[in-house]
Amino acid sequence: MKDTVLDILEDLTGSDEVRNDLDIDIFETGLLDSMGTVQMLLELQAQCGVDVPVSEFERTEWNTPNKIIAKVESMQ
Amino acid sequence: MAENLIKAIDRWGIETPTKIAYDYLGKTNTYAELKAYSDALASYLVELNLPKGAPVIVFGGQTFEMIAAFLGAVKAGHAYIPVDAHSPLERIEVINEIARPAACIAVEELPLELGTLPVVTPAKLAEIFATKATYEASENYVAGDDNFYIIFTSGTTGVPKGVQISHDNLVSFNNWMQTDFGLAKDGICLSQPPYSFDLSVMDLYPTLTAGRQLTVLPKETTDNFKELFAVLPKLHVSEWVSTPSFMDICLLQPTFDAKNLPELTHFFFCGEELTHKTAATLKQRFPEAKIYNTYGPTEATVAVSAVEITAEILEKYPRLPIGQAKADTTIVLIDEEGKPVEQGQSGEILIAGPSVSKGYLNNPEKTAHAFVEFDGRPAYKTGDLGQYDEAGQLLYKGRIDFQIKLHGFRIELEDVDHHLDKVSYVAQATTVPRYGKDHKVSQLIAYVVKDETKAADFESDFKLTQAIKQELLETMMSYMMPQKFIYVDSLPLTANGKIDRKSLMKEVND
Numbered sequence: 096m097k098d099t100v101l102d103i104l105e106d107l108t109g110s111d112e113v114r115n116d117l118d119i120d121i122f123e124t125g126l127l128d129s130m131g132t133v134q135m136l137l138e139l140q141a142q143c144g145v146d147v148p149v150s151e152f153e154r155t156e157w158n159t160p161n162k163i164i165a166k167v168e169s170m171q
Numbered sequence: 172m173a174e175n176l177i178k179a180i181d182r183w184g185i186e187t188p189t190k191i192a193y194d195y196l197g198k199t200n201t202y203a204e205l206k207a208y209s210d211a212l213a214s215y216l217v218e219l220n221l222p223k224g225a226p227v228i229v230f231g232g233q234t235f236e237m238i239a240a241f242l243g244a245v246k247a248g249h250a251y252i253p254v255d256a257h258s259p260l261e262r263i264e265v266i267n268e269i270a271r272p273a274a275c276i277a278v279e280e281l282p283l284e285l286g287t288l289p290v291v292t293p294a295k296l297a298e299i300f301a302t303k304a305t306y307e308a309s310e311n312y313v314a315g316d317d318n319f320y321i322i323f324t325s326g327t328t329g330v331p332k333g334v335q336i337s338h339d340n341l342v343s344f345n346n347w348m349q350t351d352f353g354l355a356k357d358g359i360c361l362s363q364p365p366y367s368f369d370l371s372v373m374d375l376y377p378t379l380t381a382g383r384q385l386t387v388l389p390k391e392t393t394d395n396f397k398e399l400f401a402v403l404p405k406l407h408v409s410e411w412v413s414t415p416s417f418m419d420i421c422l423l424q425p426t427f428d429a430k431n432l433p434e435l436t437h438f439f440f441c442g443e444e445l446t447h448k449t450a451a452t453l454k455q456r457f458p459e460a461k462i463y464n465t466y467g468p469t470e471a472t473v474a475v476s477a478v479e480i481t482a483e484i485l486e487k488y489p490r491l492p493i494g495q496a497k498a499d500t501t502i503v504l505i506d507e508e509g510k511p512v513e514q515g516q517s518g519e520i521l522i523a524g525p526s527v528s529k530g531y532l533n534n535p536e537k538t539a540h541a542f543v544e545f546d547g548r549p550a551y552k553t554g555d556l557g558q559y560d561e562a563g564q565l566l567y568k569g570r571i572d573f574q575i576k577l578h579g580f581r582i583e584l585e586d587v588d589h590h591l592d593k594v595s596y597v598a599q600a601t602t603v604p605r606y607g608k609d610h611k612v613s614q615l616i617a618y619v620v621k622d623e624t625k626a627a628d629f630e631s632d633f634k635l636t637q638a639i640k641q642e643l644l645e646t647m648m649s650y651m652m653p654q655k656f657i658y659v660d661s662l663p664l665t666a667n668g669k670i671d672r673k674s675l676m677k678e679v680n681d
Contacts, residue, residue: 109616109655112633125640129394130578131654133420134613149423150400 096143096171100164103138107131117161122154132157145170176319176341176380177246177312181206183382192379193235194359194386196402200235202382205242208235210306212243212276215299217311219289221273226250226321226532228267231278232257233389236296237366238375240276241320245338248311249273250318252333255367257390261646262331266323269533270333313338321532322369324469325574325582325651329589333532334369334469341376343526344472347497348377351477352463354437359384360410363393363417369469370442370579374412393417400424409434414442414579415449415611422449428456441465441474442579444567445491446609450480466493466567469581470541470551472526475500476565490610492564493557500524502565503545504557517558517568523550573672575604577612580650584672590647591617594639596626601662602653603675617653618662618675632658 104113108126112119121127127135132154136147145167157163183190184206193200221227229240229251237253244251252270254263256279267275267285274289275281281290291299313319319338323331348354360378362385364370378385386406392398403421411418418440421427429435438453438460445464453462467474478484478494485491496502503511504518512518523545530538543550556568573584584602591600599620607613621635629635636656643652663671 107614107654109614109653109657110633110636112631115631115633124637125652128654129396129420130416132396133423136423149396149420150426152396154395 096168097164099142100139100167101160103135103142104160104163107135107138113160117164118159120158121160122158135163139167143167143171175309175312175314176338176345176376177242178309179380180242183379187382190382191384193238194384194406195233195235196387196389196392198235204235205239205379207303208239208300209242209246211299211302211304212240212296213246213306213308213311214302214304215291216243216247216249216274217306217308219274221247221249221289224248224250224317225273226252226270226318228252228254228263228270228272228275229278230254230256230263230275230281233362233365233387234278236278236300238379238385239300240278240296241366244276245313245319246306246311248313248317250313250321250335251276252321252323253366254323255365257365257649258367259645259647262648265331266333269323269331270321271533315339316529318532320372322367322469325586326537327573327583327585329586332534332537334528335530335532336369336372336469336472336528340472340526340528341372343497343499343524344372344474345376345380347499348373349381351497352437352439352461354381354383355409356381357383358409358437359386359407359434361386361388361406361408361412363388363413364442364579365390368442368580369473370412370414372473373439373441373465374410378410393420396420396423400427403427404431407434410437410439411435412439412441415440415445416443416578418449418453422452422456429459432457436460438462439465441467442581443576444609444611445480446611447485447489447491448609450491451485454480454482454485464491464493466565467522468551468553468555470528470553471500471522471524472528475522475524475526476502478564488564490566492560493567494565495563496522496524496565497526500526501545501548502557503550504559505552509543509552515559515561517556519571520553520555520557520565521545521550522553523548525549527551575612575615577604577615577650580648582615582651587615587617587647587651587653590643590651591619591639593646594642596622596629596635596639596642598622599662599670601670601672601675603672603679605655605679614655615651615653616655616657616679618657618659620661621658632656 183202188203462480465474465477476494527549587602604612
């Protein structure tokens with residue numbers, strides 16, 4: 096699971112930093128913008144089977160690889 | 172509607188003064204205010220004795236004061252150049268150099284000085300708007316072939332091009348919007364794209380000249396999805412204008428449908444390819460609504476062709492057509508010599524008609540290259556490839572050059588390369604689009620050869636990428652930023668010794 100999420104993030108951000116630093120803020124650092132976020136949610140749906148209610152999507156709850164992994168795990 | 176567009180808008184300030192023209196998250200302004208504000212600004216500008224006909228920069232975001240400033244400028248006889256408040260300083264400087272404007276109206280604080288250019292500061296503007304000056308000098312109004320607005324787009328050499336749209340270009344577009352789509356008289360139109368992007372013209376003038384209401388969805392709201400979906404049902408919009416990319420965000424929310432947004436009856440898309448998937452999902456959610464795919468470059472005033480996406484169209488076309496030209500316009504497909512191709516063949520899309528711009532501001536070379544005459548009418552060579560099918564629908568087939576659309580924004584890849592090349596840590600670079608299965612660009616990838624000396628101090632490629640992005644943002648619009656940076660020892664070259672972008676494109680997309 097963790098690897099799948101990191102693969103998705105690495106592909107979308109084009110940087111392995113998301114693997115090196117699991118607490119990096121992907122929005123603050125400009126690694127992911129709002130269209131990238133949409134792609135991330137679609138990939139999480141396709142590859143991890145989690146449906147994230149976008150109306151509940153708070154950036155601050157999804158801004159690091161660690162938080163995203165925890166979210167996905169809790170939703171499976 | 173052959174009357175002057177300014178008069179058409181002002182009429183509502185007199186006939187329906189209390190009617191709401193603009194709603195910014197609950198803060199509303201009326202047509203009377205729009206008239207009063209723009210009259211006051213026009214009186215002030217006329218007093219300044221600015222060079223006749225010279226454009227003025229209007230700097231700011233998505234606010235009522237912005238559109239009042241646009242209107243004030245054209246009432247005083249000056250075309251406006253909308254410059255977004257998020258623009259990098261260097262871009263503002265370059266636009267100033269190219270356009271040689273007579274003044275700048277800073278709706279938001281201008282973050283730099285522009286030589287000796289007179290600037291109306293936000294404080295001064297507030298003072299002007301508060302005066303009760305009346306302005307009757309309609310002989311000064313922008314009219315006929317005078318420029319109404321000038322919008323800057325990406326240019327291949329890193330220098331943006333200012334597309335001059337005249338009053339009559341805009342009339343041609345506006346008439347089409349008023350007559351062909353059955354818009355309700357008391358409709359409320361969503362205003363989402365920034366004013367520096369010509370898609371915003373699709374909501375602004377068809378709404379204001381018909382005395383209807385604009386309801387704004389600012390970037391701060393659209394960036395925060397939770398906020399976006401909390402706000403959307405409260406807007407009660409009946410017409411929707413956006414890029415398909417923005418619709419993709421909205422469709423992620425299952426309750427974005429006719430049951431929850433019953434007022435929404437019309438959807439207009441432009442700026443990039445509308446994919447079958449997006450259109451089909453939307454049709455499913457809003458079975459009764461009218462969905463239009465429209466097509467056109469900034470150079471021909473927003474859009475020149477449209478097709479209603481019906482169940483039949485979805486059934487027949489796996490890749491959606493871009494429709495048929497509006498009645499006053501001809502779309503011809505031409506070959507490399509500029510001659511119309513045989514029926515059924517593909518060719519470069521040439522647009523001829525009254526909404527075609529007179530060309531790029533102060534750029535005769537680029538103007539001569541793209542603007543021609545066809546059958547005695549002004550015409551624009553789009554660089555887009557098209558093909559007509561047997562039903563007369565125009566199909567989009569891609570580009571003949573390295574221009575791309577990313578989330579609706581038009582980007583010349585050479586422009587991004589140019590900015591990258593200037594970054595201190597970069598020895599050489601080129602940019603390549605990655606396409607999704609839906610033919611849309613999903614990512615922009617930069618291939619970079621580092622400057623070994625200057626880039627030596629970075630402990631990781633990530634840190635280097637951060638530093639490069641930082642430098643880029645000083646000169647380049649953020650929507651042009653590559654999502655991915657790949658560091659290589661050298662870039663592939665063609666037989667002529669040029670960077671072989673095509674081979675990298677193949678590598679990325681195979």
